[in-house]
Amino acid sequence: MRLTPEELRARKRRNVWIAAALVAFIVLVFATTVLRLQQNQAAEHARLDQAASAR
Secondary structure, X not given: OOOOHHHHHHXXXXXXXXXHHHHXXXXXXXXXXXXXXXXHHHHHHHHHXXXXXXX
């Protein structure tokens, strides 16, 4: 079965959008992870500072 040039262009366009969506999802997960790590690190520093000042 041979695809027409229009079908090939449509397939390529669809594949590009799928790849873009996948990259966007990966960036979103990475950014969320980094932000959560920073928040946890800041909370830990605050807890340690509070414990040190209580001594």
